Amino acid sequence: MTASLLGCLAAASPADEPVAAPAGLVGITAPYREATLAAVQPGRIAAIHHQEGSAVRDGEEVFALDDGVQRARTEIARAAAESTLEVALARARWEKAQRDLDRLTRLYGDDSASSKELSDALAEADITRLEHELAKFAHEQAQRAHVRESRVLAELHATAPFTGYVTEHLKHKGESVDESEGVIRLVQLDPLMISVDCPVALAPSIRVGETYWVGPVDDRWKPRLGTVVVAGRVANAASQTFRVKLTVDNSDGGWMAGLKVAVPFTTATADGSSGHPSAHSTTQRPEDD
Numbered sequence: 001m002t003a004s005l006l007g008c009l010a011a012a013s014p015a016d017e018p019v020a021a022p023a024g025l026v027g028i029t030a031p032y033r034e035a036t037l038a039a040v041q042p043g044r045i046a047a048i049h050h051q052e053g054s055a056v057r058d059g060e061e062v063f064a065l066d067d068g069v070q071r072a073r074t075e076i077a078r079a080a081a082e083s084t085l086e087v088a089l090a091r092a093r094w095e096k097a098q099r100d101l102d103r104l105t106r107l108y109g110d111d112s113a114s115s116k117e118l119s120d121a122l123a124e125a126d127i128t129r130l131e132h133e134l135a136k137f138a139h140e141q142a143q144r145a146h147v148r149e150s151r152v153l154a155e156l157h158a159t160a161p162f163t164g165y166v167t168e169h170l171k172h173k174g175e176s177v178d179e180s181e182g183v184i185r186l187v188q189l190d191p192l193m194i195s196v197d198c199p200v201a202l203a204p205s206i207r208v209g210e211t212y213w214v215g216p217v218d219d220r221w222k223p224r225l226g227t228v229v230v231a232g233r234v235a236n237a238a239s240q241t242f243r244v245k246l247t248v249d250n251s252d253g254g255w256m257a258g259l260k261v262a263v264p265f266t267t268a269t270a271d272g273s274s275g276h277p278s279a280h281s282t283t284q285r286p287e288d289d
Helices: 002-011 068-082 085-109 115-155 200-205
Strands: 024-038 043-048 061-065 157-159 164-169 182-199 211-216 224-231 241-248 260-264
Touching: 024 241, 043 182, 061 182, 068 115, 085 115, 115 157, 182 200, 182 260, 200 241, 211 241
Parallel strands: none
Antiparallel strands: 024 182, 024 260, 043 061, 061 157, 164 182, 182 241, 211 224, 211 260, 224 241
């Protein structure tokens, strides 16, 4: 497939442009992202919503731990967060103490109350004011506790961090898991990532954003354009190669991870696409041959 691909690329180049047979460097398609979804706390798996090989969308629930106890805790916290009885009671006591203080202040001015009675009233007013402040603080803490318990409840329901596919069940419904123990593995296959070790002689001509044809060795898959996303600038001293990473659009799901591909790196054109053939030219694509 590599030889035929290179022949197609040479034939597709403009006639007035000298063409050197490019070297097809081999790479392997890989998932763009992989993730192992784990339990955030010990528990029993109540449900796994997707079978191996099935597609999942970003944010979709993938599995859930038994949440009965945590749901009850969250409901208790919600009730405490919504109740203002303690705050209202403390405020009523404070207002009563303040009225008593005002009354004794007038009586003291008329020589009808002793200084001790007035002092006790002042102290009671201060105490009840502080009790009111403590009640408000406790209510705010109850609201924060409700937020915390709600988040713990949500963490028992694991959601996909990206759109992809379930590749493996590490645990099954009814099994117990420890904190940070993996349950499901996901992969993102759009786009696909290709990593190629390139000779350092190609370093001056490969830049991020350039596009090159990528052809699977197995010709049942047609070539596609790959875009350079990483062009390493640190060479391996032993092999005198540097790492280049490309992404290939796979929105149609036509390619799979693990395909061996050849990437014939050639001189890039000014518009950022590969020169042989140009991604924006009207020349024939390899798959049209």
